[in-house]
C-alpha cells in the first residue's frame with residue numbers, strides 16, 4: 105500500500121478541489137482549508153477552481169486513460185503500438201453515431217465504444233501478432249491509417265471529413281471532469297490488477313523473451329491479444345468520452361497519427377513505461393507541454409512581440425506555435441538519452457540530479 | 467511407448483541439419499544425445515518442442531502424436547526444455563521468472579508462488595531468488611533455465627548443455643541436481659559436450675554427426691565406437 109500513498113492523496117485532492125469551481129459556498133470552505141498552507145501553495149491548491157485549468161485537467165485525465173492503456177500493451181507486453189488512434193477514434197465514432205444515427209444519447213458510447221474498439225483490435229491482433237517487434241509496430245501504423253480512411257470514405261455513415269457534431273449534455277465542465285477522473289482511476293486500477301495477476305506475469309514474460317515464454321507453456325499469441333483487447337477497450341472508452349466532451353469529431357482529429365497515436369507513446373515513455381503511475385505523470389507533462397506550445401507560452405511570446413514591436417519575436421511566436429510536432433520529437437530524444445525509463449522509472453536518478461543534496465544523508 | 471522420434475528430418479534451405487534420426491526414450495531413463503558442434507542436437511530439441519516444424523517424420527509422446535502442435539501445447543502435454551543459449555527473463559526477479567512458469571500448473575497466484583518457491587529451493591537458487599535474472603552469473607542462469615522448466619511439472623525434460631561453462635564444483639552440483647530430478651520421476655534427454663557428465667549420468671546414449679545417427683547404446687559402447695571417436699577426434703586418432 106505504501107507505494108500508492110502519494111497517488112491516493114493526490115486523488116483525494118483532485119476529487120475535492122474542483123468542486124470549488126461551481127458549488128457555491130464550497131470555494132469559501134476550500135479557501136479556508138487552503139489557508140493553513142503557506143501562501144505560495146494556496147494559489148496552486150485553488151488552481152482547479154478555474155475553468156481554464158479544469159479543461160486542461162480533463163485532458164490530462166483523458167490522457168492518463170489512453171497512456172495507461174498504451175503502457176499495458178507496449179510497456180508491459182512489449183508490443184509497441186503506433187496506432188492507438190484506431191481504437192480512440194472507433195470509440196469516439198461509436199458514441200457519435202449512436203447519437204446521429206440511432207438518436208440515442210452519446211453517453212451510450214461508453215457501453216458500445218469499448219467493445220467496438222475490441223472488435224477492431226481482435227482481428228487485427230489475430231493476424232498481426234504473428235509479426236514481431238518493429239513489424240508489428242508498422243502494422244499498427246497501417247491500422248491507424250486504414251481506420252482514418254474508412255471514417256473519411258464511408259460518407260453515408262460518418263459524413264466523411266465533415267465529421268460528427270452533437271449537443272453537449274452539460275454546460276459546466278465539472279461533470280466531465282469527474283467522468284474523466286473516474287475513467288482514469290478505473291484504467292489505473294484495472295491495469296494494476298491485471299499486471300499483478302497471471303496475465304501480468306504472462307505479458308511481462310512475453311516482453312522479456314517470447315521464445316522462453318512459449319516454452320514455459322504460455323500461449324503468446326493469445327495473451328498478446330488479451331493485452332491488446334484490454335488496451336483497446338480502455339482507449340475506446342476514452343474516445344467515447346472525447347465525443348461527449350468535445351461535441352465534435354472528424355476523421356483527422358480522432359484518427360490523428362500525431363495528436364493521438366504519437367501522443368499516447370509520448371505520454372507512456374515520458375512518464376515511464378511499465379510503471380503504474382508513469383502514464384499519469386506523462387499525461388500531466390505532455391498536456392502541459394503541448395498547451396505551452398499551442399498558446400505560444402500562454403501568449404507570452406506574442407505579448408513580448410507586441411511590447412518590443414520586434415518582428416523577429418513575432419516570427420518566433422508564430423513558429424513556436426506551429427513547431428510543437430518538432431518539439432515533441434526533441435522531447436523524445438531528450439527523454440531517451442537522459443531518462444530512458446521515464447520520469448517515474450528514473451525517479452531516483454532524477455531526484456539526485458534535481459536535489460543533489462537530498463541523497464547525501466543516506 | 468513413452469517417447470519416440472520417428473525418422474525426423476529438418477532442412478534449412480539446402481542444408482539438412484537433421485537427416486532422418488529415430489530414437490525411443492523410456493520412462494524414467496536419462497537419454498544422452500552427443501555429437502560434435504553443428505551436428506544437429508539443438509535442432510532436434512527445437513523439433514521436439516515445436517520451435518521448428520518437421521520437414522519429414524513424426525514425434526510421439528505418451529502414445530499421442532505431438533509433431534505439429536504449438537510449442538506451448540507441447541509444454542502443456544508435459545515436455546519442458548532449457549536453452550543452450552540461456553533465455554532469462556532479464557528484468558524479472560528469479561522468483562518471478564519461475565512464478566510465470568509455475569502458473570501453468572496452478573489455479574491461483576498463491577499456488578504458483580508456492581510451487582515456484584519449492585522449485586527454486588530444489589534447484590538451489592534460494593540465495594538469489596529476489597535478484598533480477600539479468601544479473602546472474604552463468605551457473606545460476608543455467609539453474610534458472612532448469613528451474614523454469616521444472617516449474618511446468620514436465621514428465622520429459624530436455625536439457626541442452628546445462629553444464630557448459632561451469633567450473634569443477636559447479637559441475638559436480640549440476641550432476642547432483644540432474645540425478646535428483648531423475649529421482650523425482652522426470653525422464654530426461656540430455657545434450658552435453660562434457661564427456662564426464664554425459665558418461666556418468668546417461669543410461670543410454672545416441673551419437674549423431676552431420677544430422678545422422680552414428681550409433682546408440684550404453685555409455686561404454688558409444689564411447690568405444692570407432693565412428694564416434696573419429697567424429698570427435700578426427701580420423702587420425704583411430705589410425
Ligand SMILES: Nc1ncnc2c1ncn2[C@@H]1O[C@H](COP(=O)(O)OP(=O)(O)OP(=O)(O)O)[C@@H](O)[C@H]1O
Pocket residue numbers: 478481483501502503504505506507508509510550
Ligand atoms: N534456424 C536455423 N536456420 C538455419 N540453419 C540452422 C538453424 N538452426 C541451426 N542451423 C544449422 O543446423 C546445423 C545444426 O545446428 P545445431 O544448433 O542443431 O547444432 P548442435 O549440435 O546443437 O551444435 P552445438 O554443439 O554447437 O550446440 C548447423 O549447421 C546450424 O548452422
Ligand SMILES: [Mg+2]
Pocket residue numbers: 507508509550
Ligand atoms: Mg546446440
